[in-house]
Amino acid sequence: MQSAHPLEIPEIVSYVASYVRKRNLTTCALVSKTWYQAFNPFIWHDINCEFEGPYLPEALHRHTQLVRTLKADYSSGKEGRKKLLDLRFPNLVSLDLSIILLHEDMKEWVLDHSSVTHLNLNASDLNPVFWSTLFGFRHLKNLTVWRLELSGKDVDTFWQLCTHLERLEVFFPKISYPGNTLSMEFLSIKEFKLCYFNHKVEDFIPKFLQRCPSLTSFWVYGKxxxxxxxxxxxxxxxxxxxxxxxxxxxxxxIASDTRSKIIR
Amino acid sequence: MKVTLESSDGQVFTVDKEVAELSVIIKEMLVIEQANQDHPIPLLNVGAVELAKVIEYCEHHRNDPTIDDDEDYDSRKKPIEMDDWDKQFTIVNKEMMFELILAANSMQVKPLLHLGCRYAADIVKRMSPTEIRDLFQIDDDFTPEEQDKIEWEKQWTKL
Structure with missing residues (x-):
């Protein structure tokens, strides 16, 4: 008896799938049931929800367990947002949310995905209540936040969160940091990225960075x-x-003496 | 230290232990049979021609770091670097490459398996499902309804 063709063995087809470019994945999924099983995880691995049509969530709901990276842009309509809120992605690793208007009803949905290790929150209208949901993300390694606004005891909770992080990106932060009480160390932070316009906001940053001994990369855009x-x-x-x-x-x-100090 | 391997058609090959250990299966066998290495390790699914090629590959890559790819979120998507030697190595006919994929799979030589699968991915990238089925003699086992369902899903993945 002749042995099976290698491209009918599920594990092998799955390796092949990992090397096929995104745009060719769906064609391959139509070859056979074995191929469909092998290619489907790659097809639904990264999902970008823009909700141009009403049907995407209907196709998505059968494959929610395969989605590892989800990017959702809520600027394009209420309908899509509602439909997404009905779905849960149990194996999600990375969540990227762009939100024009932050609704209270999203809080529960966001918290249901708090096991992710990568989170990008890009909101233009903030509900301060929402920041506290951030503290529920216990496995976070990689955090990007836009317009982070914190004060009072939330600041301490935020530092607590930062102790697990490997990478932190903050855009236009406003942190009312009460003086010299930062005693934690952020041993795992390797990359830090900061973008700001208002020169008053960054008082806390040197204090924070001083406590990141493992830092390998530092990026700043400021004025x-x-x-x-x-x-x-x-x-x-x-x-x-x-x-x-x-x-x-x-x-x-940058003043020239500062520049030479850094270069050295 | 040397290890002897025997192909399915009875040919015996002698290789350095660390070369043979690129095969996860052989590595495990060597642990179990530590005391008993008087006879060659039989590789029942691998012919002499393929085994010689696999050994040639392992000799070249004997000092590479091991790859651990199973179910890892990031590494599965990470393409393996191919050097010029690998490119030369993959200039063989399709049948030979598929035999090598099978050999690498049964011996669990992970980097060679990846190399072969990458080669296969290059072949299928511009083909239709029918062409792929014809090339690999795969049966179309979908019902028309299943086919329609996948076609319908396909338009929402924006690929």
Whole structure:
């Protein structure tokens, strides 16, 4: 008896699927049941919900367990948002939410996906209540937040969350940080990215960074904040981060002595 | 230290232990049979021609770091780097490559399995489902309803 063709063995087809480009995946899924089983996890692996049509959630609901990366943009309509809120993705790893209007009814849905390790929250209208949901994400390694606004005891809870993180990106943060009480260490943070416009907001950042000894990469986009950049340069010069290999500073005015300090 | 391997058609090959250990199956066998290495390890599913090719591959990659790919979220999507030697190695006819995929699968030589599957992915990328079925002699086992359902789903994945 002749042995089976390798491309009928499920594990092998699954390896093949991992090398097929996205746009060819669905064609391959139509070959046979074995191929469909092998290709389907790759087809539904990354989902981008823009809700141009009303049917996507209907196709999606059969494959929610396969979705690992979900990007949802709520700017394009109430209907789609409602439909998404009916779905749960039990194996989700990465969640990327762009929200124009943050509704209270989303809180439960967001918390139902709090086992993700990657989270990107991009909201333009903030409900402060919503920030507290962030603290339910106990497995987070990679966090990107836009317009993070924190004050009072939420700040401490946020630091607590940061102790697990490997990568933190903050865009336009507003953190009312009460003085010198930061005593935690952020041992796992390796990458930090910051974008801001208002030079008053970043007072806490050098204090925070000082407590990230494993930092390897630092990226900042800012405007008119020589004090901030100079405090960073002093930290660099003092070898606060022995593993640092990449530092990017954009759109900042840097005084020449500060520049030479960083270069050294 | 040397290890001897025997192909399904009875040919015996002698290779360095660390070369043979690129095969997860052989590595496990060597652990079990540590005391008893007087006779060659039989590879019942691998012919001499393929085994020689597999050994050639393992010799070249003997110092590579091992890959651990099972069910890992990120690494499954990560393509394996192919060097010039690998490119030369894959210049064989399709039948040979499919035999090698089978051999790599049964011996569990993971990097070679990946290399072969990448080769297969390159072949299928511009083919229709019918062409793929014809090439690999795969039966179309979908009912028309199942076919319609997948076609319907396909338009919502935006691929």
């Amino acid at each position: 008119d904040s020589p004090e901030f950049i100079s405090s960073i340069s002093e930290l660099v010069a003092a070898r606060t981060w022995p593993h640092l290999h990449s530092i990017t500073i954009m759109a900042c005015k």
